[in-house]
Amino acid sequence: MRVAVREETAKGRVSPWVPIAIGLVAGIASGLLGVGGGIVMVPLLATFAGFAQHRAHATSLAAIVPIAAVGATTFAIAGEIDYPVAGLLAVGSLVGAPLGARFMARSSEGLLTTMFGLLMIGVAIQLLWP
Amino acid sequence: MIVGIVAAGVLVGVMSALFGVGGGILMVPFMVLALGEEQHLAEGTSLLVILPTAVSGVLAHRRRGYVSFHTGMLLALGGSAGAWVGALLALRLSADSLQIAFGILLAVSGIRVIRRGVADLRGERAVGPPESQSGVGTRQSREPPSSPSDGS
Numbered sequence: 024m025r026v027a028v029r030e031e032t033a034k035g036r037v038s039p040w041v042p043i044a045i046g047l048v049a050g051i052a053s054g055l056l057g058v059g060g061g062i063v064m065v066p067l068l069a070t071f072a073g074f075a076q077h078r079a080h081a082t083s084l085a086a087i088v089p090i091a092a093v094g095a096t097t098f099a100i101a102g103e104i105d106y107p108v109a110g111l112l113a114v115g116s117l118v119g120a121p122l123g124a125r126f127m128a129r130s131s132e133g134l135l136t137t138m139f140g141l142l143m144i145g146v147a148i149q150l151l152w153p
Numbered sequence: 154m155i156v157g158i159v160a161a162g163v164l165v166g167v168m169s170a171l172f173g174v175g176g177g178i179l180m181v182p183f184m185v186l187a188l189g190e191e192q193h194l195a196e197g198t199s200l201l202v203i204l205p206t207a208v209s210g211v212l213a214h215r216r217r218g219y220v221s222f223h224t225g226m227l228l229a230l231g232g233s234a235g236a237w238v239g240a241l242l243a244l245r246l247s248a249d250s251l252q253i254a255f256g257i258l259l260a261v262s263g264i265r266v267i268r269r270g271v272a273d274l275r276g277e278r279a280v281g282p283p284e285s286q287s288g289v290g291t292r293q294s295r296e297p298p299s300s301p302s303d304g305s
Contacts, residue, residue, distance in 0.1 A: 055251070
């Protein structure tokens with residue numbers, strides 16, 4: 024089953040333009056809103072590239088590295104970064120990331136996805152309904 | 154204060170690895186609402202924090218074999234161009250406009266993700282629940298009984 028997933032994505036059954044276009048949309052969202060862009064990439068990879076959720080999550084995380092680097096640099100040039108706060112948040116998140124990865128590897132896909140979606144809705148309501 | 158920010162960072166890190174996002178979803182509202190940061194400053198700071206968090210997450214996932222680097226590079230190609238355009242755009246927009254855009258993106262994506270998640274849960278239940286997950290050291294195969302996205 025794992026081999027089948029590999030072939031689906033690696034053997035060119037999905038045009039390379041699909042992930043490039045997904046990246047472009049995610050990158051604009053990332054730079055515009057200060058998020059990684061996984062919020063865009065994960066559902067689009069699942070829908071248009073046939074990725075299973077675990078793979079979509081992990082792969083989008085890899086793409087987030089250069090995307091966030093470009094965005095952070097652009098904001099830094101404009102002087103829009105609070106470095107002390109960034110340092111404190113980074114220390115905490117580096118501790119939390121391995122914990123999250125361990126939990127992800129054990130949980131079922133449906134539950135994981137539903138939890139993620141509920142989180143997104145909750146934050147959205149808070150932003151649009153202050 | 155300092156402890157609170159670090160604790161928020163831990164939460165962000167867990168979410169980041171768990172959902173394949175950079176954690177900005179949590180960080181930007183946290184900085185704006187709890188720390189009183191200006192929206193643009195919160196976004197720039199968020200992007201900087203995402204960087205080491207994502208690197209750490211990728212390393213963890215790579216060990217489990219979930220990362221497709223081929224697709225990741227193509228995503229990064231389009232993504233880098235988009236990130237530059239998006240950031241320049243953000244620097245020209247008002248904080249209020251950015252918050253509304255943020256909320257709309259979250260709501261639309263959230264609905265889509267929940268629908269997928271519920272469909273997955275139903276599918277797994279229909280095929281049959283994995284037998285008694287008494288697993289303490291569940292290192293054995295966690296393959297889903299069937300992949301709903303198999304057919305083309």
